[in-house]
Amino acid sequence: MGALDHGRTTSGRPSVVLVVLAALVLVLSSCGGDAETDAGRDPLLWPYPADSIWNHPRGDAARLVPFALDPRASTLSAEEDVIIAEPDAEGRDVVSTTAGWQPGASRCNEATGEVLVEDLPIPEDWYTDPGYRGKTPNQAAAIVMPDMTLVETQPLHVCEDGTAVSQEAQPAWQGSSLLTGATAEEPGSGAHGGSGMTAFGGTIRVGEWVPGGEIPHAVKMTVDATTLSSFAGGFRWPATNADLYADDPVRGYQGSVPAARMGSLLTLPPWFQMDKIETEPARILAEALMEHGAYVVDDTGWSTVGLSVEWGPNGRVTDEFEQEWGFPMTGHIGNVGGEQLQFLEDLKLMYSVMHVVDDNGPDAVGGAGDPMAPFAPPLAGA
Template structure:
């Protein structure tokens, strides 16, 4: 859904040097394992308690969680990243989502930690395997084929970002006050962590907040140096980006596809000649542009189920309906 003419904006006040740390990710890339191969062989996903403890995710510690279609040669190495995953099932419409997934040996089983309710590809597209918000692991990801040379516009859909919740989000005192629609939850540690570094009193900045560049802002006035940043600015002004997770360490992350069809990181570097993921310390044009975009962001404070994007006249035509 595009941002609407009725959108009411509240400044996000994001720190473009999170934690005042020169090693902050700017941007980091939250790689989402998007596996839309319904005719691939069925693979067991077994339970692993490793999660984000730093233990090796390659070996299961429990029994079967799911059987999902996955190409035999597709490997997901052990990391300590979010590694959210989505699988399209045999019926061509059921989406299974889980986090964090690993498959360390081609042809072998996979492991994961958290189960989420299945969703319908033709449904609302809201919920899924971002554990910090309960939001989707497929909707909002920058996909292969997007953010490429030859166009002045960015992706024609809302994006997803992770923020350093310790300073960026409202210092909530109850779990119910830590998130807002469309998020269905917040991190289990939200109370006592969100906003604790800054005493953040901005009640608009909660898990699930829709960030956008107000329509009154001239994109040219931002002084952007790189073409992909100008494309992102177009998307952020016309569709925005939802806060879906906490970076936990200082940084600002963008969700992007990484699956059997390829990695958005690889495509991006091939297209533009520089890495999609960078750090503040690098002081590159792309990094500086991400900081400029962060400073330009506000919250669509009246985003709701009855006024998605703030309501009113959409800034862009609605996407055509997808028929099953």
């Protein structure tokens, strides 16, 4: 009361200086795609509350159980999650396809014409077919609705003629909020069928895995399901299920570490020596694994380790990775050379000392102890 209003002249109109500053802020805020600005964290780029399961750091006293990974067919593969985060795009229907995961079938050519999900905001000029990796990728998809909730479906393809097709869109996968979801009490479900976990949370986004970048959240990993344990149904919190074939004696979960099940949170142990990592992209990943960890969300179907990376109208991480680092993200350690070989050797070193955070749960997200990294900044408008 009685203090001068430094934002106004004596006539009551805003000062010229403040008008110029306001205009500058407006211009700056419209540029770039940074996940964090002075206004707060953009939920389309860095979603969920700070204490969500995806943003919660690992505890420094977490109970860890060794679970070494040793992929033989490919050292690293890409689990491409389709992220469509353009809630203002014009809506279009997704129609059903019967192709599923049959190698000889075309998901686009097997469309039935029956509407699976109505009126989803999918940009007109973007599609995934042709161009996806492998014959039958999982392609779990998350589409952001105007109210900032998610519709998830699998496997989503947007055909060359603009038709969007998919096969499953279970009711349990729908409605999680980017603003309030993925909490310890309600971790949410989604289109990763092997675990019932989301296609959105934990996906490495465009702009994160680049020189000078960081992955400031938990990530998602897919592994050969035969290395997982069938103990207690083959899954654990926050997964809601395991693969239907988990107890199959040939194809099912045959691992000997009961803690390592679908939904497990994997991490690097505190004694891991970061200075052993030679390449920057591996170091960025190692820091994410040490500070937040990786949730196991699906079966790779072969002997490899996959990382969930974004593919959508905002870009494709596999393309960005090769452009920024000068070599492909994926490959087998025996078939490459140069800096890619060193990168994959770094990953192999990390795999050899992976551990399960065995006390990760709703009462101790990330395990016991003090957080190993700062919590995420507030969401914009929070």
